[in-house]
C-alpha cells in the first residue's frame with residue numbers, strides 16, 4: 202500500500218505496511234501525540250508523529266507568541282475546541298479573533314529497527330536514564346508483533 206506521511210514542510214510518500222499506531226489521548230485530553238510506524242517495501246522504517254491540541258487562546262496569551270499561532274474567527278473553531286485556562290477566551294463573540302493551537306507533524310526515516318528505537322528513546326535530564334514514553338512503548342510493542350527486527354532490537358539493549 203502507498204502511504205503519504207506528513208512532515209513539517211513536506212510529505213513523504215512510501216510503499217509498504219503500517220506496522221502500528223499509538224496515541225497518548227485519554228478521556229478529557231486537550232493535548233496528545235499520535236504515532237504511526239511504517240515499514241517500506243525496501244525495508245526502511247518511517248516514524249510519523251503528530252502533536253494534536255484542542256486549545257485556543259486570546260491574542261494576549263503568552264502561548265500565542267511562543268508557538269507563532271495565527272488568528273481565526275471564533276465562529277470557525279472546531280466543535281470540541283477547548284479554551285485555555287490561563288487567558289480564558291471562552292466568552293468572546295463569534296466574530297472575534299482567537300488563536301487555536303495547530304497540529305504539528307514530524308516524520309523521520311530510519312534505515313533499520315535499532316534506529317527507530319533510538320529515535321523514540323528519551324533521556325531523563327536528571328538521572329540521565331534512557332526510557333521510552335508509554336505511547337512509544339505501545340507503538341513498538343504492536344510493531345513487534347509483525348516485525349521480527351523490532352522484536353530483536355527491543356530485547357537486545359546495546360550498552361555503549
Ligand SMILES: [Zn+2]
Pocket residue numbers: 257258259262263264285286287288289
Ligand atoms: Zn492562553
